[in-house]
Amino acid sequence: MQLSFKKGRLHAGPKPLPGKLSELREGEAGILDRIELPEAVSQRLMELGFIPGTSVTAAQSAPGGDPRVFRVDGTEIALRRETALHLILKR
Amino acid sequence: MGPSFPPPAAKPNSRHTVALVGPPNAGKTTLFNRLTGLRQKVANFPGVTVEQHTGRAKISAQRDVFLIDLPGIYSLKPCSEDERVTHDVVMGTMPGTSKPDAVLLILDATNLTRHLTLAVPILSLNLPTLVILNMADDLRSRGGEVDPAALAAQLGAPVALISASTGEGVEKIFQFLEGTAAADHRRSEPLLQLPVLQTVPRCRQWAMQAGRGSSYQAPAHSAWTRRLDAVFLHPVAGPLVFLLVVIAVFQTIFTGAKPLMDGVQNLVTSSGALIANVLPESIFRSLLIDGIWKGVGSVIVFLPQILLLFLFIGVLEDSGYLARAALIADRSMRRVGLQGKSFIPLLSAYACAVPAILATRTIENKRDRIATIMIAPFMTCSARLPVYTLLIAAFIEDRPLLGGFLGMRATTMLGLYLLGFLAAFGTARLLKSSVLKSEQTPFLLEMPPYRWPTLRSLGLRLYDRAKVFLHRAGTVILVVAVVLWALGSLPLENGKPPAIENSIVGTIGKTVEPLIAPLGFNWKIGVGLITSIAAREVIVGTLGTLYGMDSNTQSVGLQQALQKDLTPGAAVALLIFFAFAMQCMSTIAVVRRETGGWSWPVAQFAYMTFLAYLGGFIANHVMSGAGPSALALFR
Ligand SMILES: Nc1nc2c(ncn2[C@@H]2O[C@H](COP(=O)(O)OP(=O)(O)O)[C@@H](O)[C@H]2O)c(=O)[nH]1
Numbered sequence: 208m209q210l211s212f213k214k215g216r217l218h219a220g221p222k223p224l225p226g227k228l229s230e231l232r233e234g235e236a237g238i239l240d241r242i243e244l245p246e247a248v249s250q251r252l253m254e255l256g257f258i259p260g261t262s263v264t265a266a267q268s269a270p271g272g273d274p275r276v277f278r279v280d281g282t283e284i285a286l287r288r289e290t291a292l293h294l295i296l297k298r
Numbered sequence: 299m300g301p302s303f304p305p306p307a308a309k310p311n312s313r314h315t316v317a318l319v320g321p322p323n324a325g326k327t328t329l330f331n332r333l334t335g336l337r338q339k340v341a342n343f344p345g346v347t348v349e350q351h352t353g354r355a356k357i358s359a360q361r362d363v364f365l366i367d368l369p370g371i372y373s374l375k376p377c378s379e380d381e382r383v384t385h386d387v388v389m390g391t392m393p394g395t396s397k398p399d400a401v402l403l404i405l406d407a408t409n410l411t412r413h414l415t416l417a418v419p420i421l422s423l424n425l426p427t428l429v430i431l432n433m434a435d436d437l438r439s440r441g442g443e444v445d446p447a448a449l450a451a452q453l454g455a456p457v458a459l460i461s462a463s464t465g466e467g468v469e470k471i472f473q474f475l476e477g478t479a480a481a482d483h484r485r486s487e488p489l490l491q492l493p494v495l496q497t498v499p500r501c502r503q504w505a506m507q508a509g510r511g512s513s514y515q516a517p518a519h520s521a522w523t524r525r526l527d528a529v530f531l532h533p534v535a536g537p538l539v540f541l542l543v544v545i546a547v548f549q550t551i552f553t554g555a556k557p558l559m560d561g562v563q564n565l566v567t568s569s570g571a572l573i574a575n576v577l578p579e580s581i582f583r584s585l586l587i588d589g590i591w592k593g594v595g596s597v598i599v600f601l602p603q604i605l606l607l608f609l610f611i612g613v614l615e616d617s618g619y620l621a622r623a624a625l626i627a628d629r630s631m632r633r634v635g636l637q638g639k640s641f642i643p644l645l646s647a648y649a650c651a652v653p654a655i656l657a658t659r660t661i662e663n664k665r666d667r668i669a670t671i672m673i674a675p676f677m678t679c680s681a682r683l684p685v686y687t688l689l690i691a692a693f694i695e696d697r698p699l700l701g702g703f704l705g706m707r708a709t710t711m712l713g714l715y716l717l718g719f720l721a722a723f724g725t726a727r728l729l730k731s732s733v734l735k736s737e738q739t740p741f742l743l744e745m746p747p748y749r750w751p752t753l754r755s756l757g758l759r760l761y762d763r764a765k766v767f768l769h770r771a772g773t774v775i776l777v778v779a780v781v782l783w784a785l786g787s788l789p790l791e792n793g794k795p796p797a798i799e800n801s802i803v804g805t806i807g808k809t810v811e812p813l814i815a816p817l818g819f820n821w822k823i824g825v826g827l828i829t830s831i832a833a834r835e836v837i838v839g840t841l842g843t844l845y846g847m848d849s850n851t852q853s854v855g856l857q858q859a860l861q862k863d864l865t866p867g868a869a870v871a872l873l874i875f876f877a878f879a880m881q882c883m884s885t886i887a888v889v890r891r892e893t894g895g896w897s898w899p900v901a902q903f904a905y906m907t908f909l910a911y912l913g914g915f916i917a918n919h920v921m922s923g924a925g926p927s928a929l930a931l932f933r
Contacts, residue, residue: 244740248740250373250375250498251372251740251742252740252742253498253499253502254372254373254415254498255372255412255742255744256412258498258499258502259499260499266527267527267528267531267532268531269531269536269625269626269628269629270533270536270537270626270629271629273628273629274625274628274638274741274743276527276531276625276745278519280411280412281408281409281411281412281516281519282409282412282744282745283744283745284742284743284744284745285621285625285628285638285741285742285743285744285745286740286741286742287628287740287741290740290741290742
């Protein structure tokens with residue numbers, strides 16, 4: 208699996224916060240670490256391909272940047288920012 | 299309703315039932331249509347709001363197989379209603395539906411890993427199962443591949459690589475159906491070790507292995523989809539295209555449908571005249587011509603328009619653009635508390651609220667779904683068009699506006715559309731900030747690749763719609779026309795029909811007249827309002843019948859008759875009344891079915907009628923009080 212992290216500089220702090228899916232800009236990718244949402248919602252997200260350990264790429268968005276399309280596992284799924292906020296990426 | 303086939307106990311071996319299962323967008327509908335052709339039925343599963351599509355597939359001269367198309371699902375966990383129905387049917391616990399003898403599991407071959415996760419719960423049911431990998435044509439053209447034989451070995455179940463839209467490989471399905479129908483070879487032992495813990499990641503892992511074991515090569519991303527999305531989801535071009543599409547829909551149904559509608563109108567009129575010439579003057583001729591022909595004919599005229607709109611929606615949906623439209627619309631829909639998925643049903647509501655309400659099933663959140671159902675009947679459905687067209691033609695002079703770009707009539711029509719739109723969104727806001735307030739549900743929308751819509755699938759949709767519409771014209775509207783004619787021709791005075799105001803219908807109309815007088819309506823309109831609770835367009839037929847039977851207005855057309863009989867204020871009040879009122883039995887029935895009780899449809903009917911009355915009242919009073927300058931616009 209290929210990784211392409213956001214070009215983030217490591218800060219001096221000991222534990223940099225993990226990035227969120229909502230922080231990806233168009234064309235950027237990240238590896239999903241966990242979904243911090245209620246069971247029923249995360250179940251549905253996993254069925255659609257958002258499984259921890261999978262690479263997710265941000266694609267186009269609706270005008271204004273929200274909702275955004277994400278490429279995961281060969282398909283494209285649109286999520287609102289408020290949902291993508293709870294999909295945490297591996298750091 | 300319920301299934302209309304004989305109970306399975308009668309002849310145990312005669313009916314062989316096969317269930318079609320698969321994730322959404324795998325091509326289930328396409329395959330179902332290909333296997334059954336027009337031999338299909340739509341009903342509801344008992345007790346739930348999920349539709350049951352059943353049909354027969356002919357596998358030989360004597361043998362039919364009974365197919366059940368189940369709702370699209372991602373897993374067998376009974377979370378949503380759709381999933382519960384599929385779960386219950388395949389487990390054999392759905393009342394009225396016998397446990398299927400075999401399963402056709404249809405998966406999208408271009409998306410195999412994700413779709414194969416559904417194979418785990420389905421194969422562990424231990425029913426004879428054919429795993430169908432659909433979209434072979436798409437897989438190949440995008441450079442993907444898979445070895446069905448190797449996958450079959452991995453799954454312990456036969457695998458067929460097919461294309462439902464081109465028909466490639468469909469004979470393998472018939473072979474399977476023939477095989478299962480001939481011998482009842484239920485698998486006794488599961489042939490493969492399926493993951494016991496059915497968590498999604500475990501199933502996915504297993505699916506990836508199975509994919510690798512059958513040399514699955516995922517296809518490249520569709521280059522066309524990328525290219526088209528670069529335009530359709532472009533920050534500037536995207537909304538422009540969106541706007542153009544919406545305008546094109548309206549242009550087509552208003553301008554494009556005109557010649558076709560005129561053609562049908564001519565056909566109805568000339569055939570009516572022909573019959574009138576042949577038959578001798580009698581009460582029967584009066585029933586046939588004044589009752590049935592005029593009443594039903596005035597409604598049939600709208601068939602071309604309805605079909606054109608469904609053609610448009612069909613093209614948008616099958617091509618994949620509708621999902622992009624939902625994405626673009628999400629932001630605006632969120633303002634009133636709804637979501638992008640409500641956009642599709644609401645756009646369909648411009649054709650008819652009934653399919654729109656059925657289309658709300660894609661909205662997982664129950665409160666969003668009810669809110670969408672509640673506002674859908676405000677959208678200007680095509681059944682309002684006969685009423686609008688008639689009144690606008692009779693009362694609004696067609697002066698050019700904006701330098702001839704728009705006429706006064708078109709502007710009035712657009713105004714009525716706007717009115718319905720504003721009422722819908724005002725109501726949504728009201729509902730979502732009160733009784734239907736909910737936390738924002740996650741908006742999950744799959745973007746299918748763009749595809750060419752096929753003529754076959756579009757044709758079937760239109761056939762379906764035409765059937766439903768004509769069925770209604772042939773039943774509800776026919777009955778209303780005949781009953782009205784009878785009420786208008788009785789009681790006989792000296793063996794002859796009475797003057798219309800002395801007839802039964804005249805009495806009814808006059809009884810409600812005081813109630814509607816503040817809106818400027820007379821008793822004939824009152825009768826029309828009552829009969830049009832059956833369906834909005836019925837009022838046109840009713841008025842046609844009433845004025846046709848009135849000796850004072852018999853000789854003139856309906857438009858002239860109305861011009862003599864209504865003030866401009868009352869005409870505008872009537873337009874506004876119809877913009878708001880929920881005059882449609884089918885909608886009431888479908889809302890009851892979809893919300894699972896009477897409380898929502900009753901509240902909706904009361905609310906919409908109240909708005910209609912209030913709007914009509916205000917319009918009538920403003921128009922009557924308006925100076926001559928405003929009245930000059932009207933004849
Ligand atoms: N290229 C291709 N497209 C297909 C095939 N089967 C279905 N489709 C298209 O895939 C889309 C979804 O199909 P549909 O039957 O509505 O899927 P359902 O949601 O499972 O009922 C439609 O646009 C179909 O025209 C196929 O074999 N090849």
